[in-house]
Amino acid sequence: MFKTLRNAWKIPDLRKRLIYTFMMLLVIRLGAHIPVPGVNASAIKNLLKQQGGALGLFDMISGGALQNMTIFAMGIVPYINASIILQLLQIAIPKLEEMAKEGEEGRKTIAKYTRYLTIVLAAIQAWGFTFAMRNQNVLINPNLWSWIVAILSFVAGTAFMMWIGEQITEKGIGNGTSLIIFVNIVSRLPVGVNVLLSYKNYVVTALLLVVFVIMIAFVVLVQQGERRIAVQYAKRTSGRKVYGGQSTHIPVKVNLAGVIPIIFAMSLLQFPEMVTNFFVANPTGVWGKILVWLRWTHPFGAVLYALLILFFTFFYSTITFNPIEIANNMKKNGGFIPGIRPGKPTADYLTKVVNQITLVGAIFLAIIALMPVALQAIFKMNVSFGGTSLLIVVGVALDTVKQMEAQMLMRHYKGFLS
Template sequence: MLGTLKNAWRIPDLRKKLTFTLAMFIVFRLGSHIPVPGIDAAQLQELFEGETLFGFMNIIAGGALSMLSIFAMGIMPYINASIIMQLLTVVIPKFEQWSKEGAEGRKKLAQYTRYGTVILAFLQATGMTFGLLRPAMDQHSFAAYMVVIITLTAGTAFLMWLGEQITDKGIGNGISLLIFAGIVSRIPQGLTQLYTLVVEGQLNILVVVLLAVIILGVIMGIVALQEGQRKIPVQYAKKVVGRKMYGGQSTHIPLKVNQAGVIPVIFASSILMFPETIVQFIQHPWAIWIAERIGFGTLPNTILYVILIIFFTYFYTAIQFNPQDMAENMKKYGGFIPGIRPGKPTADYLSRVMDRITLAGSLALAGIVVLPIALQGVIDLNIMFGGTAMIIMVGVALETMKQIESQMLMRHYEGFMKK
């Protein structure tokens, strides 16, 4: 990874992209320290120290939520809007048509996603202001509430624009990199707290060593999951065109075990935030009671988390991978899988294989997320979001390195990531 970044820095074009991305990170971190006017953030700190999804939102936002900055809601409204748009693409023919029209169609879908982001951000900001933030408001006039709502909505819209700028002018993966930056920015604070606990004797050094070994093992597991693939052998028949013979070579189709990457974890986490967001609007005892029973870390919540991760893994894989198109392309160019007839039998075979490895990948993904929650009862330390945060960090880092390497290869540079 360091070798790839070092060599990418030597290429003027990539150096410009990396510099632009770092500049956007600085803007993101500076904005995370600009407070929302009219809010006393000190009264809300306890909400982000417990085992709630507000804590996860705070991690994703890089601490902006606990400080009540203009980026307090982070990029979650954009993620929720993306989920809704992808679901609508499946059920609305017009959206499905746009998704198949290439760059122009994707531009239209992106525009609707932006509209949806602003609407969801406004609704979430309204719920937070009248629910979560009400006790900390300096004034309780309509104008004061609207200032907070508009500020939070504008902050999310700006982050969405910032992510798109990183995608267009930076090294790509803009939204994912903003989430990555938010999580990484919390690491120094976490290490400092860990050191303080050890120095004060509240935490045994052996527990810290055990935790480090577990984290290293989880990272290795994430890398293996992200890089794992099933190679399907493909043979191309020989054919004569004029005086030349073409085809006859053997190759393979690499089917990734985790085709969806980190998307299922991000989507599942976003969906599980809905109950707490609804409670902000309702503020009724029975709503609060239900939210506490299915709150983050409870058994029902963990089970639902696993189910959602498996669902979104299959859902996103189905969007990305089309066995019918792949089978038709193979047949068109004279390719076939040994022992499998071209056409529909090939599509059915690819679909069966993809279903099996997707099941294994989704269960492994869910296991990595749930592991820290299970360890919570054994190790007296709040590692509730460790699995989720690590999957996002490692997954985004791997995808970004691959993008950088592919851009280096396009410029006739040999890649430095050894497989």
């Protein structure tokens, strides 16, 4: 990774892109320290210490902006949700699906819809958050003007982060949205190290660090892992030219769904408690016990959390990988999998392979997500690093390095041809 950065720095165009990316990410971190007027940050910090869960995940993605109640408290999450919603709607709405296949113009239109939906979701999330936290004294002076200022500040912060993410993608290196989440998570690393070193049991601390390194290696192994399905294209003659006849492959990643199933599962698991906080600050009785059971730190909640991850992994993989469409495209272009007949048998074979690979990826995600819970239960220590954050950081780092290598390779060929 450092060698790739060093080589990229030597190329003037890539150096400009790297500097631009670093400057934009610096703006993100500066904005994470600008507080929203009239908001009580200490109340949110106390709530995060008590509950964590989904709020802890959002605070991690925002780089601590949520617990400090800054203008970037909502983070880039509304933009991610809007992108996922429009991606799912492309399957349900044929017009959107056609638009996505129209090329650059279609993608621009979908991007415009994504921006509009992001603002709507950010406004709903900002209103819901301030309304739900009214019992926690989130506003110093809870009047209409304070609500309006807080909501507008949150929405403006999300819109600004969305714009920066798009600018990084266009003028910088890597995916802007992913890099924003990456730098926010990495910014919390010193706090996590400080918490870990504050414990006096140095043997357990050293053991946790070893487990952390093993988890990184495990994540890299699975993130890079893929099943390559061999494809052969038949030769065809058109005039004096012969087309086809080459061999290629279809790469199927082990972790096809990425980190999305974990985010979906955690959000759904914490949804009842978040809705309850709209009306009651500290629920008691039977419903209070149920909410405790649904927390991922409880054995029942942990099992349910793992099952939800398995479900969402298969659900999202089914959406992103369409065996029938791939089989039809192969048949039209004269391609076939050796030993498998074209058409429906090919689609059935691809479905079987993808289901097997997805099961491995789903189990991997469940292990990574529940590892911090298991470590806390075993060592009775607050393990600050989570499997979700580790998965995001490693995935974004690998993807960014690949993009830099691709940029350098492209410029190498340009120089060779000139």
